[in-house]
Amino acid sequence: MKTDIKSLYYDELENFITEAGFPKFRAKQVHGWLNKGVTRFDEMRNIPRNLAEFLTASSYISVANIEKKLVSRYDKTVKYLFRFNDGEFVETVVMSYKHGYSICVSTQVGCKMGCTFCATGRSGFSRSLTASEILAQIEAAQRDLNVRISNIVLMGMGEPLDNFDNVIRFLRLVSSEDGLNIGMRHITLSTCGVVPKIYELMKYKFALTLSVSLHAPDNETRSKTMPINNRYPIEELIKACRDYFDTTGRRVSFEYAMIDGVNDTDSCAEKLSNLLKGLNCHVNLIPVNSVKGTGYKKSRTDRQQAFISILEKHSITATVRRTLGSDINASCGQLKRNYTDKSGG
Ligand code: SAH
Ligand code: SF4
Numbered sequence: 001m002k003t004d005i006k007s008l009y010y011d012e013l014e015n016f017i018t019e020a021g022f023p024k025f026r027a028k029q030v031h032g033w034l035n036k037g038v039t040r041f042d043e044m045r046n047i048p049r050n051l052a053e054f055l056t057a058s059s060y061i062s063v064a065n066i067e068k069k070l071v072s073r074y075d076k077t078v079k080y081l082f083r084f085n086d087g088e089f090v091e092t093v094v095m096s097y098k099h100g101y102s103i104c105v106s107t108q109v110g111c112k113m114g115c116t117f118c119a120t121g122r123s124g125f126s127r128s129l130t131a132s133e134i135l136a137q138i139e140a141a142q143r144d145l146n147v148r149i150s151n152i153v154l155m156g157m158g159e160p161l162d163n164f165d166n167v168i169r170f171l172r173l174v175s176s177e178d179g180l181n182i183g184m185r186h187i188t189l190s191t192c193g194v195v196p197k198i199y200e201l202m203k204y205k206f207a208l209t210l211s212v213s214l215h216a217p218d219n220e221t222r223s224k225t226m227p228i229n230n231r232y233p234i235e236e237l238i239k240a241c242r243d244y245f246d247t248t249g250r251r252v253s254f255e256y257a258m259i260d261g262v263n264d265t266d267s268c269a270e271k272l273s274n275l276l277k278g279l280n281c282h283v284n285l286i287p288v289n290s291v292k293g294t295g296y297k298k299s300r301t302d303r304q305q306a307f308i309s310i311l312e313k314h315s316i317t318a319t320v321r322r323t324l325g326s327d328i329n330a331s332c333g334q335l336k337r338n339y340t341d342k343s344g345g
Contacts, residue, residue: 003059006132062132064140070328077325092137100150108158120157131169155190161197195232198240202247211253217271257288258299273314283318
């Protein structure tokens, strides 16, 4: 099996090259070319031919090829469908804010978690992405748009904590000074609630923001839409979030997709307030995006307002998230689904 060279940490790259008998400084050159975005080793002009040959025979460079690109007419949101070396696709979204560009990357091709409201969850699982494939989405978008991306959210296709080792590697690579150098404070990792992995993650004490997709205030409601809740019920999840804050000192975010008549009643808001009492957190309310075949509708605006008022009454900070790119199906999973439906894949 060939080595995935862009998933290596710098010291691993150095070992890889010196163990093959080349001097250490060659690693620096190779690293420089990889950062520049070359896609083939024979494009590395200042390295000797035998090193290029060794690298070509022993390793490969991950690339995210733009298969399709959509730009929103309303805001500057851009959505990519990227194709990897083996022909698998993922979606990536770039949003432009006052303070800079933010990218929503995918961590898996599909997802095993099967949340009923989610386009990705409904289309099954193919494989996890490597660290370099997660990085490649950012590199490709930066190159295409000619901008520097300052914020990353792991909220695209897939469950990041179900691809734990590759995601940790990605986080370290992307935040390292000799990489893209995007600091942990500018990274948000979203999870549906894989409790043991939340405990593993907190041991790293990264300064990133953990965002938990809660979407319901009790087990009965949550288990209806999120099968993971049958494995790790809500009390265990919230306990893990409290421990996460105690260990890392980082405020936890909760995502709550408001679905008309499912989780948006006053009583749900009261239960949610009770559940989160005393926890340093922030709640993002998102009117659910309708996905073909689910029958879910977004909550009415007056429901969103009533819900938020109840949370505020209990001193829980919450905001209704602005939806960007509504004309280009900017929530992940939807573009790929439409694309592969049409192409018969
Ligand atoms: N698997 C991770 C991260 C990817 S999903 C997770 O579940 O957190 C990113 C976010 O989009 C999650 O909060 C998820 O619950 C939310 N989401 C999925 N489908 C949605 C939809 N139809 N409308 C609104 N939010 C949705
Ligand atoms: Fe997977 Fe997240 Fe979609 Fe659930 S919401 S199916 S965990 S991608």
